Amino acid sequence: QKEVEQDPGPLSVPEGAIVSLNCTYSNSAFQYxxxxxxxxxxxxxxxxxxxxxxxxxxxxxxxxVDKSSKYISLFIRDSQPSDSATYLCAMSAYSGGSNYxxxxxxxxxxTVNP
Amino acid sequence: xxxxSQKPSRDICQRGTSLxxxxxxxxxxxMMFWYRQQPGQSLTLIATANQGSEATYxxxxxxxKFPISRPNLTFSTLTVSNMSPEDSSIYLCSVEVADRGSxxxxxxxxxxxxxx
Numbered sequence: 001q002k003e004v005e006q007d008p009g010p011l012s013v014p015e016g017a018i019v020s021l022n023c024t025y026s027n028s029a030f031q032y033x034x035x036x037x038x039x040x041x042x043x044x045x046x047x048x049x050x051x052x053x054x055x056x057x058x059x060x061x062x063x064x065v066d067k068s069s070k071y072i073s074l075f076i077r078d079s080q081p082s083d084s085a086t087y088l089c090a091m092s093a094y095s096g097g098s099n100y101x102x103x104x105x106x107x108x109x110x111t112v113n114p
Numbered sequence: 115x116x117x118x119s120q121k122p123s124r125d126i127c128q129r130g131t132s133l134x135x136x137x138x139x140x141x142x143x144x145m146m147f148w149y150r151q152q153p154g155q156s157l158t159l160i161a162t163a164n165q166g167s168e169a170t171y172x173x174x175x176x177x178x179k180f181p182i183s184r185p186n187l188t189f190s191t192l193t194v195s196n197m198s199p200e201d202s203s204i205y206l207c208s209v210e211v212a213d214r215g216s217x218x219x220x221x222x223x224x225x226x227x228x229x230x
Binding site (some may be wrong): 034043045092099105 | 118154219220221
């Protein structure tokens with residue numbers, strides 16, 4: 001079993017839809033949870049960063065963490081064509097010093113159609 | 115946050131040759147990382163590079179194949195040595211930034227390498 005599993009997609013939605021992106025994980029040591037957005041031919045861009053279970057909201061984006069179920073989600077409200085990108089979940093566990101090693105999901109390709 | 119640049123942005127190389135990728139950050143950082151991103155695969159950590167010490171390599175990656183330099187707090191290089199077509203990938207540099215008790219990683223734009 002991989003440490004991090006992510007719905008592979010691809011996911012295609014109409015503009016204005018609510019998008020739900022999900023990841024599950026198996027390593028209980030993961031403490032920090034992130035979502036990155038990666039546009040084609042660009043590097044990943046940090047979108048959301050959460051530590052505790054619960055919800056964190058930033059504009060149209062909500063990150064949800066359920067540590068008891070080892071499940072994280074990213075919700076995008078009122079999706080826009082500019083949201084079309086690959087979304088990567090990432091998780092980290094403390095690995096010494098100030099180093100929190102990241103483990104990534106494979107990414108979900110999202111297309112928002114105008 | 116941090117602004118990261120990489121050179122070259124892309125290259126096409128012949129098998130058996132080596133390529134050195136440069137990573138420059140706009141602020142001093144302790145931790146720098148090198149990742150590989152292959153189509154359909156997760157980002158995979160190659161090594162962690164701290165200034166003033168040897169890089170720490172992940173399982174499956176060795177120094178002879180991927181030598182790394184970290185001469186100061188704003189710069190690092192990754193060399194892909196004796197390349198084969200299997201090394202065709204996107205190579206990404208990232209840095210760790212401490213922000214109010216958390217440690218966030220920011221990525222450069224990547225270097226797209228094709229080995230023929």
